[in-house]
Amino acid sequence: MGNLNDSTYERIWGLVLEGELLPGDRLDERILAARLQVSRTPVREAINRLVQDRIVARIPYKGNTIVALSRKNISDVYVTRQELEGLAVKLALPRMSDLDIQHCAELVRQCDEALENGDLVAYGDFDRQLHEFIVTKSENTAVEHMLSLLSRQIQMVRAIGNRQPHIAEDAAVNRHLFLEALQTRNPERASELLKKHIDDVRLSVIANITD
Structure with missing residues (x-):
């Protein structure tokens, strides 16, 4: 599971770097899991890591969102x-x-x-x-x-x-x-x-x- 979690994290991070996920975009676990063809568990773990990296913010009523840098x-x-x-x-x-x-x-x-x-x-x-x-x-x-x-x-x-x-x-x-x-x-x-x-x-x- 560790390798899958790591690869899922890197793939989502790659989407951010390539501009496919932009500041302000909401991260929907279900949609990302389908896109990456993995279960929602590694997607959830990847999002948690991105929150720790301060790339994703948990916003009330909006969920997990790519940070809009000021x-x-x-x-x-x-x-x-x-x-x-x-x-x-x-x-x-x-x-x-x-x-x-x-x-x-x-x-x-x-x-x-x-x-x-x-x-x-x-x-x-x-x-x-x-x-x-x-x-x-x-x-x-x-x-x-x-x-x-x-x-x-x-x-x-x-x-x-x-x-x-x-x-x-x-x-x-x-x-x-x-x-x-x-x-x-x-x-x-x-x-x-x-x-x-x-x-x-x-x-x-x-x-x-x-x-």
Whole structure:
């Protein structure tokens, strides 16, 4: 049952990331179970986990609903992310080998390729892998833990941003500048660029949000 619960959770989460379940949408256990061809039990467990992740809210008289992120919600998450990831890259870069930086370059190349092909799901995944790789290389368990608590909300905002082509295109330019800072081993510059990139996404996304 554990594997079924996990796979059902990931499938419902995938529907959120792909924009098939939008903020404000009600999650009907019966309809989701039929759509995913599973019983209602793993659907119920998945929804419970999404409530814990703060992606789903239980609203009186409406039931389980995808959270509609406000401008303040997004700002709070992204300002926190900005500071944590800015610190992470400062800690990570002195620890990174040439092979680690080559891996970052390959992820940037894959981001570019996915964007050129219009595959925003793959683009978002490669972008996420790049950020998570840097955080892992920081070897700071406190930073990793705090970001893990925000991870689903970060992915949700990233998915919203990736649906707006100009945000992804602007991010591609910043990502190459960031890679250059990694390759020249300039942690202060890398941190500055990463924080700017995260803040640019925050501002672009909240500009299109109506509270």
